[in-house]
Amino acid sequence: EEYVAHGINSDPNSLYDAAMGLTNGNMLGREKKEMPTIGSWYKRIQAKAAANTNQDYNFHYSYLLKVMKQYIREYDGQMAYFDGQSTFDLLDGTLFINLDISQLEERFARPLAQQILLAWIWEKYVKKNSEDRTKASKKRVLVDEAWMLLPYPEAVDFLNTMARRARKRNVSLAIISQRFQDFYEKPEAQAVLTSSDTKLFLAQDKSEIAYLKEVFKLSEGEASFLITCFKGEGLLKVGADSAIIQIQPTAKEFEFVETNLNKLTQKRNKRAINY
Secondary structure, eight states, X not given: OHHHHTTOOSSGGGGXXXXXXXXXXXXXXXXXXXXXXXXXXHHHHHHHHHHOOOHHHHHHHXXXXXXXXXXXXXXXXXXXXXSSOOOOOOOTTOSXXXXXXXXXXXXXXXXXXXXXXXXXXXXXXXXXHTTSTTTOOOEEEEETTGGGGTTOHHHHHHHHHHHHHGGGGTEEEEEOOSOHHHHHTOXXXXXXXXXXXXXXXXXXXXHHHHHHHHHHTOOXXXXXXXXXXXXXXXXXXXXXXXXXEEOOOOHHHHHHHOOOHHHHHHHHHHHHHHO
């Protein structure tokens, strides 16, 4: 009903307002219509609840209105940032896009945002990359703290789909996680492990090394190295080949990768004093 009210149907042209005219056969003034929002849907539910005469539906309307109110901007809901039109446009050619949901509330807001963003990444970033073969460029999707996705079936499906099909669209997947055991104990996520040709292992805890050794066929020497290596050292495996490496970020790189809160605080204080 929401889409019908906006005049949107299965015709892709219905997503746009009527063109203002034609120049050399091209449409002028064609702009995308505003999409339905949670807020407009909520008002529709309110109207239907007020007009409802079926007592069996009263509880359901009441429940929907009560639960969804926290998402509605008009009522200053705790998660009202989901209500409204998009306020930014990601330009083609953007070199790096960071989608950070770490500050969102964990139980409801973060899983919801996660699902919205994963759908966007697949539909608008991965699939779109292969629509025009002449313009497709090599792209990469990096998922940090990937273990946090595993409790959610939809997120696991996304990771598996990316691992199996992204390469065909000239997109590669990089998974970063500190908790390998979570992947080991999640059979649904096994495709993510088996589809990766390149693996980088940093220092490992003794409690997890047995799982890594089993899944990735590590030798006794490789497994021993990973539980005794120092910060910055690692084991790189590409196909059947292995190499021990040492990673030394430059001072400039450390400005972006430093996560020690004490050091970050010292830097901020130092900048404030210099200022």
